[in-house]
Amino acid sequence: MNRTIPPWRKILKILVAVKRVVDANVKVSVKSDGSGVDLANVKMSMNPFDEIAIEEAVRLKEAGVATEVIAVSAGVAQCQETLRTALAIGADRAILVEWNGELQPLGVAKLLKAIVDREQPQLVILGKQAIDDDSNQTGQMLAALAGFPQATSASKIIICDGRATVSREVDGGSETLSVSLPTVVTTDLRLNEPRYVTLPNIMKAKKKPLETLSPDDLHVDVTIRLETLKVTEPPRRGAGVILPGVDSLVEKLRMEAKII
């Protein structure tokens, strides 16, 4: 049987955006001058949703669906470590857009749009949300700027015949969209369970190409639009009491909290 490979199948490049954030297990503290949170000597890691994004891209490559996985990050030079982790999971090469100032989602989306123009990926995967600024914006902004369809909070991705069928986590259940490639997908928790990175793969990752660019190279203005006036501690919720048993709990709920 003469089975020709359709053109979209020959080169399915996946671009994955990864962000360096405070490790999920760190409890951050607010600086006493109210200027921000204290990030000195705090463990930094890849944003957990981005780890899921890179894992999904690598699985698509391993399944023979994708041909190349490119990891991209924006921020300080140390983001190279985050990109090396992405390479150790299985990305083929990495791009860092180095910038020492603050970046906000709109600026990052513009940088990613410029990288998309350069690399022409058919699929861009991002985490749905970064666990530092909790914005949940960048994927949707990139989709709007690039004119790609979007499928956010994905729990399943199937690529077939130039389209992606994506199950999405929505309120009250799930929803399925069929989007044409190129497209932007953002990941939710249940899409996959990222692998543990092995030492041989960490060693291999050190030899993979990592290109560094600046926002100027991409002709992108990353000026921030939201000025931080202050960062404060949230109102504290005082600990209550440990009760001896169920009877006293029911008593408290009825008499004190007046909730039953």
Next chain:
Amino acid sequence: MTILVIAEHDNVSLKGSTLNTIGAAALIATMTGSDIHVLVVGHKVQAVSEAAACIAGVSKVLFADSRTPEGELAENTEATVMALQSDYTHILAPATAYGKDIAPRVAAKLDVAQISDITAVVSADTFERPIYAGNAVVTVKSHDSIKVITVRTTAFAAASEQGGCAVQEAVAWVDAGPSSRFVGRQVRQLDRPDLANARRVVSGGRGLGSPENYAKVLEPLADLLGAGMGASRAAVDAGFAPNDYQVGQTGKIVAPELYVAVGISGAIQHLAGMKDSRVVVAINKDAEAPIFSVADYGLVGDLFALVPELIDSLSKEAVH
């Protein structure tokens, strides 16, 4: 000056999240003397539009009727917003799965920042929002001419569904093209209150041990209390409960009258989603579990003994 609120609805009725979002818009409107317009995008949305017109404080309802019967896409709603011929100073949507899909697109098209999940309005251009799973609150000032905002619905009082008498106006629904198609939706039939709107929530964690235990132990308690059901991320990850049961930083933010945390240790990401509840009850075998630091009432012990005992004790009371 005019504020636009993008309404969340199911083509039949408005979602509660829309009322809270209008509540936030009303705070901005009192500071600026603005009008509030509500945009309803969907299929045969006349009834929803009429309901929106009755909401106190709304001066105009714009409705755009789509050709597709269901599954309104974010691409189309964004294009419909962008086609509106009006100078809005603020565009607000609820910080729900629906609003979060649309607002960043609108902001990007307008080349403005989007301000996510606001919890307070300081002034017309300055807002508070939680960051780092609610471990810090940032006050941000927007330097953009248009503020595109998503609203944390639990942080704002709902606008009254009555008392308004707004003009209704049909606007063009814009089809963004065929690149995205709605295939289907799998909706769980809930015979109990929806987590986001429930007055009481019973939530379970890894301590329950299995999906069977999650259901067997918690459902009778939730039924008795008329409560919605939630779960920690660990319980969702372990497959005990569906993803949209997840309470926390990357799941749902809830603030019910009563939150009962069963077998939940209380990771900061979970506390971020429930610490604004009025009364928190924690049941956990580990007396050192962080959940007790935010609980009003705690029981330390075996949940498999304590929960049935609680059900037994509560069923002797009139709990509703």
